[in-house]
Amino acid sequence: MGPIGVVAVRQYIAAAVLLPLVRPRLRALTRRQWWPVLLLALVFGTMNLGLYAAIERIGLGLAVTLEFLGPLSVALLSARTAFNACCAVVAGAGVVAIARPEASTDYAGIGLALAAAASWAAYIVLNKTVGARIPGIEGTATATGISAMLFLPVGAFLFLVRPPDGFTVLCAIGAGVLASAVPYVADLTALRRVPANVFGILMSINPVFAALIGVLALQESLGAAEWTGIALIVTANVLALVLRDRAEGGKP
Template sequence: MPVASGPSRSVPHRGRLAGVITMTGSGLSNQVGAAIGSLAFPVLGPVGVVAVRQYVAAIVLLTVGRPRLRDFTWAQWRPVLGLAVVFGTMNLSLYTAIDRIGLGLAVTLEFLGPLTIALAAARRRVDAFCAVIAAAGVVTLMRPQPSTDYVGMGLGLLAACCWASYILLNRSVGRRIPGVQGSATAAAISALTFLPVGIVLALHQPPTAAAIGYAVAAGVLSSAVPYLADLFTLRHVPAQAFALFMSINPLLAALVGWIGLNQNLGWTEWASIGAIVAANTLSILARRA
């Protein structure tokens, strides 16, 4: 009995360990990709970087999803078109916010989208408490100061709204279209809308090889790697554990911005990020219990 039970326990354990390692790599890849993409802002601007990122995401998702467009019905096309709009708007607002207020604060504000979805679906006292903690963190981040960039803050909140919409639309697409055909189609449509933008930018100001390399790296590290890593992770790690780990993305973004981009944050910003991360962590742990 002990000999027979050993392998059956070790295999899931190794799978979970691999999933945790993959989640860590995915989170770091996402934030490092955003940081590298910001290096191309002086040449391409946020719009140009997002355009290249959309092209990379479309190529990866189309390769994996291989959608059969002729089989789509209008009921399937509607959420796909909505998802395409959200794809572009979410990335554009996030990268513009990163350009104005830094990586850590932009990702923290964007994270309010999935956090709001999670708290709105709950009816427990602990979730109300978590909502208060998260709200306190947001108020602290957006407190009036002479140097406060309200446009950048607003773009971060727009990215949060887009991420919440992305979750809801992706759920609808997943129910109506098998596999990742819907997401692949939405990514392709979003990339097509950014194609004129890329052409205009290239004609107006020919990009440097370094800027193109930064933007492509952002697309690979922030789109292709996280997507493929998530596919692997969700096979070995429970959805709640996956959601719990996602809550540290604002912290990872702040660390990457601090170390890689020299974007220093004050103790109040760190406290606000910690409050928002703690609110999501507490909510998920309570739900799991």
């Protein structure tokens, strides 16, 4: 189906699940509520499309690790201290270890993953704003519906040109439910209860899971440099979490 086809189906299914359940009151939304919803709808598309296109080029583990720089940036920028600057340097070293400029480096894939990272950072901030301004999950449902409408023309064209088989469609539907509808609602609910920087730090396990799944399920191979880069980026998040706990007088 290609990255665009998969993302399109994800947005369709998420909208098909959330809109009938939530039934957002669109006419009741004010201009102050509309603008973060519209931006969130755009971010849904750029975040997922950038990630899937990156996975196609550089593999699951590296794509998710680089994308994770988005929430890491939110965590570090929300508390600008010398220690957090050191964490940023550690994460930067991880990026260099993963990218390793050489003739075979897929700069396009790395760039797509970094674009997904910027979108993920925006996703966290916008979700926090939407959750504060719009009750329930009406804002998320509305943004999902708008995002699905944006993908409707290109998705319909792709399916007409290259119709997928039934099993592929079922997998895409599963991705729509498990990777869009459920996490969109879960993220919004979590961001109402925890600060955005804490949410970003708690996502630090994602690169590790992605790398392991890539190796075990997709037969992707990672060298020592790639594993070192993943470890450095995850370590930066752990250090940031320890710093926050100590600053608040808690235990790391």
